[in-house]
Amino acid sequence: MQTTSSIRKRLTLAQREELLRAYRRSDLTQREFARQQGIGLSSLQNWLRQTARPRPSTAPAVQTFLPVPNLLSATPASPAYRIQWPGGMALEVRAGFIASELAALLALLPRL
Secondary structure, eight states: OOOOOOOOOOHHHHHHHHHHHHHHSSSSOOHHHHHHHTHHHHHHHHHHHHHHOOOOOOOOOOOOOOOOOOOOTOOOOOEEEEOOTSSEEEEEEEOOOOOOHHHHHHHHGGGG
């Protein structure tokens, strides 16, 4: 019984990329190209799949955070003043009001 030893030659990444460029330039089928170059069809197909997938980045991901105000957690300030009229109408005035604006608002109330 005769045994033959097959020695696989390992290609560098640069050699594989050159083979893939040559394959893409050729008008050959994958099978024909692999046979002409002396590489396995499954190797060629695997290399093509690997180049089709995006490579994961080795650089750490940069995260940037934008400050966003949390409007939901703010509890509404209680009114500084509350005026209740007979009939249920009420006016609440918070701290920091402008007196002239309040006076104009109170002047409108009798018309309501």
